[in-house]
Amino acid sequence: xxxxxxxxxxxxxxxxxxxxxxxxxxxxxxxxxxxxxxxxxxxxxxxxxxxxxxxxxxxxxxxxxxxxxxxxxxxxxxxxxxxxxxxxxxxxxxxxxxxxxxxxxxxxxxxxxxxxxxxxxxxxxxxxxxxxxxxxxxxxxxxxxxxxxxxxxxxxxxxxxxxxxxxxxxxxxxxxxxxxxxxxxxxxxxxxxxx
Amino acid sequence: xxxxxxxxxxxxxxxxxxxxxxxxxxxxxxxxxxxxxxxxxxxxxxxxxxxxxxxxxxxxxxxxxxxxxxxxxxxxxxxxxxxxxxxxxxxxxxxxxxxxxxxxxxxxxxxxxxxxxxxxxxxxxxxxxxxxxxxxxxxxxxxxxxxxxxxxxxxxxxxxxxxxxxxxxxxxxxxxxxxxxxxxxxxxxxxxxxx
DNA sequence: CTTAAAACAGACAGGTCTGTATACTTTCGG
DNA sequence: CCGAAAGTATACAGACCTGTCTGTTTTAAG
Numbered sequence: 001x002x003x004x005x006x007x008x009x010x011x012x013x014x015x016x017x018x019x020x021x022x023x024x025x026x027x028x029x030x031x032x033x034x035x036x037x038x039x040x041x042x043x044x045x046x047x048x049x050x051x052x053x054x055x056x057x058x059x060x061x062x063x064x065x066x067x068x069x070x071x072x073x074x075x076x077x078x079x080x081x082x083x084x085x086x087x088x089x090x091x092x093x094x095x096x097x098x099x100x101x102x103x104x105x106x107x108x109x110x111x112x113x114x115x116x117x118x119x120x121x122x123x124x125x126x127x128x129x130x131x132x133x134x135x136x137x138x139x140x141x142x143x144x145x146x147x148x149x150x151x152x153x154x155x156x157x158x159x160x161x162x163x164x165x166x167x168x169x170x171x172x173x174x175x176x177x178x179x180x181x182x183x184x185x186x187x188x189x190x191x192x193x194x195x
Numbered sequence: 196x197x198x199x200x201x202x203x204x205x206x207x208x209x210x211x212x213x214x215x216x217x218x219x220x221x222x223x224x225x226x227x228x229x230x231x232x233x234x235x236x237x238x239x240x241x242x243x244x245x246x247x248x249x250x251x252x253x254x255x256x257x258x259x260x261x262x263x264x265x266x267x268x269x270x271x272x273x274x275x276x277x278x279x280x281x282x283x284x285x286x287x288x289x290x291x292x293x294x295x296x297x298x299x300x301x302x303x304x305x306x307x308x309x310x311x312x313x314x315x316x317x318x319x320x321x322x323x324x325x326x327x328x329x330x331x332x333x334x335x336x337x338x339x340x341x342x343x344x345x346x347x348x349x350x351x352x353x354x355x356x357x358x359x360x361x362x363x364x365x366x367x368x369x370x371x372x373x374x375x376x377x378x379x380x381x382x383x384x385x386x387x388x389x390x
Numbered sequence: 391c392t393t394a395a396a397a398c399a400g401a402c403a404g405g406t407c408t409g410t411a412t413a414c415t416t417t418c419g420g
Numbered sequence: 421c422c423g424a425a426a427g428t429a430t431a432c433a434g435a436c437c438t439g440t441c442t443g444t445t446t447t448a449a450g
Contacts, residue, residue: 029224114365115222156372159363160375164362167358172326181355
């Protein structure tokens, strides 16, 4: 039963974490294999034993990133929710935390989709599906704050506000866009409730 | 007085136009110099006589793109305005035209900012300034539709809607986001006018 | 202790990249 | 018609890229 080796390979984990850091901060095309193995301190063959090609590594990094940032975002949100915010307010507060986190350079999935250019690349496809999942999570949050009816009609527009805020935060190198998006979304929901 | 040569160099123009097409569709890092000179049918030295380095060419392409798409966007808008739309409606209709134009792959300035990664790159700096100019134009359009007061408070949020729509149109490979952004922006303005 | 998987180390093949150098050809103003 | 400017053609340097190959060392299960 027991695995033939360690937990899930320390070398593999080191490769994925190093690649994530480098790919995110400099781009998937700008960072080469040699750089990754040097900074992860692994042999080239260790990388190619775990990942048949760089494209496979890119995909693995995106999967890892979704898991890691999914749980990190949830933790941020819960902290704000515990401090008395409703779910949607907590979401935007967490968004701002993210924008202000060191080395922030936007959404890795948008960036990957842009850099890979080819929509058929597995990394592109995964990024597109990630956005679907992200918007689904957002829909649930809006449901908890404004009810199912309101969520159905307002989620698409609020999703645009969020995506726009991410991109704008990168361009302006400022987290201010998170506040603008929050105010607009909350004002809109408040108005809908009045009716 | 007369120029020492042609108008403004046909070879140079061919280089810029070819580079724009390739950079936009495949990315500035993915497309090499050799590819550009081959498709532009110029000698390598012609390129390097006009542009000291690839980075300079990238900047020149971004400048060219801003001019070209600025006037193209205006033309689209005017066509819709002539058909009876107010300025902001015409803006979103033009946005949709853009999303549906063949080979659409998002905003080249966002893409360049993502691909170049380095914020100090001249291409990055120009892209950031382009967004400032773009948002200024948007502010003027909103002013014409909703008045100066309303424009001041609503432009930042509507700008997020627009940026979000651009990114989402790429991810979903659909122009639907333009409609979502338009409906949200118009509803918001209508509500502000009621008060 | 044996053994096989896993990781390490490093050379290398074959291609691509940016940028330079050299020599030839075309164009056109004066 | 001369000469400078602009463009062409091509070879090449040197770096970097992905991926392969060969061989050694470490690790841990049985």
